Amino acid sequence: MEAVSYPLRIPKNVIDLANLRTKEEHVDKSTVLRQFLYLAAKDYVMELYQKGRISLSRAAELLDVSTFDILRLVKEQGYPEVTVEQLKKSKKTAKSLTI
């Protein structure tokens, strides 16, 4: 994944939390901060997907992961519902499918 530098003011408590994780997990502070940022971004993308604002493919693109990864993550939280009308239309198309 391509990385770019970006100037950012970070709340002190988040830095304190990063320091704690640095000690606990023996990783450098920059890595910890990137992980925090990624986790929040991941949650946001999953929220958009579950609300039906973005598709599976778009969610995978935004997080630079496989579509399998997204489906695995959603499996724990429940899948977005399709509408009753969509189910009716799907059934009707399926009925017309011949071999």
Next chain:
Amino acid sequence: MTKIVFDSDGLIKLTKAECLQILLEHFTCSITKEVYEETAIKGMERLYDDAFQIEELVKKGMLNVEKMKNNKQAQQILKSSGVGRGEASSLHLYFNTNARAIISDDRIFLNLLEQNNIPFITPADLIIRLIELNLISKDEAVEALNKLKPYVSKKNYNNAKENLED
């Protein structure tokens, strides 16, 4: 043979339900290069079993991977939609190849298809159709739906189960 197009959602879910092989034997099934990359290639990098199965079916020539060619109608429909490269390319492929339907269960993609009167089938409904076409038994369909259950909404699963009873 009737041609159907899968997006990543449809492809993965029918692989999980272990119904892909039977579909490939009786329908002309296509995916785009974009869908292939986001499922098989990226999935194999992360060691997902299903991704290797998809790759094997592609290598055997049973599942067609087609290069996307721009289609004006698809381009118009896709303007400012929230779909990714996989779904977008599948729509182009649908128009370019005169496929019968797109197989997907992705909510935003289904919204787009519904608004534009493009035929779609959810994986669960396709499993039910396989019984009606005498391609699988009712017991096999129940098993397939159970494998699919963790990956679809409750409403979708219950609806398929009801259809199975009809």
